[in-house]
Amino acid sequence: MKRYILLAIFSVFLIVSCDKKTDEKSPKKNTYVADNYTKKEVDIVMRDGVKLHTTIYSPKDTSKEYPILMQRTPYSSRPYGEGKMKSKIGPNVHLMKEGNIVVYQDVRGRWMSEGVYDNMRAYIPNKKENESDEVSDTYDTIDWLVKNVENNNGNVGTWGISYPGHYATVSAIDAHPALKAASPQACIGDFFFDDFHHNGAFLLSYFRAISLFGTYKDTPTDSAWYSFPKMNSKDQYQFFLDKGPLSNLNEYFQYDKLDVNATSSKDKIDDFFWKEIVEHPNYDEVWKSKGIIQHMNKVPSTVATMIVGGEFDAEDLYGPLETYKGIEKHGKDNYNTLVFGPWDHGRWASSGVRNAVGNYYFGDSISLNFQKNIETKFFNHFLKGKGDKNSGLPEAYVFDSGKKEWKSYDSWPPKNVVKENWFLSDNQELIYKDPNTKFKTKPKKIQFISDVKRPVPYSEDIKTVFTPRKYMTDDQRFAARRPDVLVFETDILTEDFTLAGDILAKLKVATTGSAADWIVKVIDVHPSDTKENNDKLQDHLKMSNYHLMVRSEVLRGRFRNSFEKPEPFIPNKKTDVNIKLQDVFHTFKKGHKVQIQVQSTWFPLIDLNPQTYVDNIYKAKEKDFKTQTHTVFTDSSIEFTVLK
Template identity: 50%
Template sequence: MKTNLWQWLLLVILWPSLAASAQTLSDSAYIRQNYTKSEHQITMRDGVKLFTVVYAPKDKSQKYPIMLSRTPYSVGPYGEGKYKTSLGPSSDMMREGYIFAYQDVRGKYMSEGEFVNMRPQIAKKGKKDIDESTDTYDAIAWLVKNVPNNNGRVGQWGISYPGYYTTVGLLSNHPALKASSPQAPVTDWFWDDFHHHGAFFLPHAFNFLASFGQPRPQPSPTGAPRFNHGTPDGYEFFLRMGPLSNANKLYLHNNVAFWNQMTEHPNYDSFWQAMNIRPHLNNIKPAVMTVGGWFDAENLFGALETYKTIEKNNPKTYNTVVMGPWFHGGWSRSSGQTLGNVSFSQKTSEFYRPNIEAKFFRHYLKENAKGTPNLPEAYMYNTGANQWREFAAWPPKATQERLLYFNANGKLSFEKPSAGGQAFDEFISDPAKPVPFSEEITVGMTREYMTDDQRFASRRPDVLVYQTDVLTEDITLAGPLLSALQVSTTGSDADWVVKLIDVYPDTAAQNPHNPASVKMGGYQQMVRSEVLRGRFRNNYSTPEPFTPNQVTAVNVPLQDVLHTFKKGHRIMVQVQSTWFPLVDRNPQKYVPNIFEAKPEDFQKATHRVYFSPQQPSYIKVKVL
């Protein structure tokens, strides 16, 4: 009996990975049986050749649309007889039958030319001028003309950086491009990935660029190896590294050009503004479906902002948005039922892929494409109630704006604070002992941190905690959040981190997928979090120091949510000033460029958050 029990437990633990392996084997076999692979060098208008792989159905009884993915992350495996183990956005679409084309973007892997990160868009082009939109146009033109048995319709998709190339592809204006799905698209690197409101996301940027940013002097089927930290403990690694100026001296050795450029531009100047694709998203003709994850640690901003910008600037374009309870790309490569310790009660990704994504592309690429597909404007997952919701607009119009005020004794309430008593809380922020962003020992930014239990942080003296009484009814927040703080500091600079948290009741049931050591009773689930580098409180292009001990308004915008705080739960807000190593350490002494800060610039400071009737601090929310 013991043996059988242990075998059963082992099967439960291993089943997700076994199922994934079985799916991969099944897909791989299907591709070889049903698709023919060919490799091509497609010449762009300036003579540069881009390496492109085409997987075409062996069945010639019908014509197929082309699905294009342009990527800086390799279209491999390269060479005759070497096949991908999956094709397209999903196994569903692969089995439905499309021509799938993958292209190494200019300057990456087997493509010729020079790679430029987030290559700026050229508004007025000459005949030989190139940007990523012209490369997309030339690629589509070649594919439609040269790939046999295509029906003359093209769709484009991509996740993350390929999502950016999908967004830029909308600007190609090639008439064959009928449908496009930017998914978690990189959009503006002063808010995406590497920065959040001017604060620098250290492990994410360093770990990515230490490999991706290495020079590639000529076409190659291999990329740079991953950086070896020499330790599993990223907190210790980045603390020992010291000021950011040591990154080159100790590890990068000036070999990563973009790191050097980034450190020379700490403010939102013309360098960053030129890489922002949003001002160019006008006159969009293809149908668009932007996809993102509520818990995407990398490009949540990009998904929401791409949808909102296209919606605002292109009122006649079919434009829809899908947001699920996913990590970065989780809709494509997971069941979407859990993230970290949190359960969403259903396989959200397995619903999305055939019922939303495949339906969108099928309508515009295979069917007559008259009218619009039977999909809502906004298909959004409510992460507290664990249910899909459909909206005619996002943010939804049927919301009421309310203010959640900070009060004395750690109270959070919709009631404005009354006079009397101490009207502020304070804490000492020490850059030498910063608040960790996670309890997990890791060298990078974990995808689970956005739903992690925050009890470890709430017990620190340098984290302020405010929470409501136990809720007597459900409260659903829908749309953007704004944290409006009244603060002061004894220093001349500071970061401000705000976290919105769902506090579970002490009697909350265990989630079956968790080990017994994870207790959901009293769990403090992070729902949304954000950081603002205080020097940018008034202008991201023109930083300014704080006047020590002077009360100052600091607004911290938080990304959208759709979350129900259930009856019996509490709403909590945490405020802190360090979040390490997720965010680099602010010296707390104003220096022109924190990338050039010296060890002696880092100093302790006492920060205050005020909540008097005259100087209230609050979270502005939209209640559905």
């Protein structure tokens, strides 16, 4: 029973079926779908003979034709069985109630579909006869649907959040002629930069989720075939600190190469995804082949795309932005739009009125307005309307998370942006310098001790989570007051300062060791006398002097020059480390301050770097972990994209 409870919780986290949660709490069962739709389950045969389980919801009103809205998912198209219906279908309630044919499909190797599953299954550009990938599976499915589902108007749209968002991206590559609109949302772009990795660093906080994707199955099933590792602790920081090196986590998995002191245990699982992670620590062909953003030149102009992302999405921030930019780069004639809002992972699908991420409140009805006025309008225009480029929607519809208001632009980033370099000073100041200004004095050193026994936590909360979320807007005062976190900030701003685009941290560093991670955080320091009020804050917090984390990122230092070919640091040698932080749209308002934090551990969001170079950190031993002294030089700078 615990397994199914965990599955339900995790599905909510990844798919963000907040509407479903609301229904389950309601004493009244929502019967709209049952009253207005019929359900049919079919197994569609792919070109290589594998059958994919597909559920089709068709309006009972057969007096007109409808478009097909399809979601392909690894998280199950359930409920299975005659007479069992979802309580809500489609991207949102408006598209459900106005009538569309809504299709869900279990992707290859998941749940009731045949075949063997592969995370981010590699795209095959020039397929031979009967060769298949997710692109061909999508094409074959659409082909069957438009030929066999009654009352369809010949137009198909795809959508999905998180992993289903990835499959929506896939649908647009070498697309079927019937596909007219695709909306990849919180879509994974590349597994070396999304979800389980960030710039080569392993997201240790996702450890418990690995078995969801890596437990082998080759027969259809309507029940969970995997189990989750048991932590037996409510303190994930201490749990992972006590576990020590990543190699000690092998005890939760069983396979030949990595089976350490193998004994049979009901808590152990055979996991090909864990093995893949451990055996491929660098950005090699395994990870490159799984990346999808490399193929945005294959999206035809016949498919309109609307990419949706959350500005505070801890899981998939890289994917949506890079997917949008990739289509923009290659598809000059494509209709391609970006929606970038104040959400965590998939929260735009919520039916809730209040919009907040963690402790930080952004306003009311933000998600509801998106569903009604943006998402519904997009699909209706391209599936039921004229389908031309005059959709009435902006190219970029983005939320200023500082001013808490939406803006529309003809491009993203907006055309009127400039790059500005702000330097890190030895007296904890963040100082703007004209690009033509030369340093009059020799850069100074700022040092801190990075203790592997006492790493910097990513959150002050004492808890365990499947996938972290709220830390993306957490108050960073707890970190700013540690000696192993360097703090640099501006004076109180006398006018608004708006960032609109990516951020590049250009660090000049050194270490007494031969390895190190580098983390940079951009923070909005609120005034002590702020008038902002938020009665939903955690009890120990106040909005007075709130340190809002606007953006943050890590780079595993060994990958500073190449993700394919890692290299050690030369001890005590000054070295360039450049870290790209994903786009923001945030105004630091007059009276606030801009703060930068620099640190070398972020635990257990990411795994602990040994700080001595080893070929494979996943196989590092206790003796490899050493406390080191790190140096940041004052000719380090942060390159902001500033809206003028």
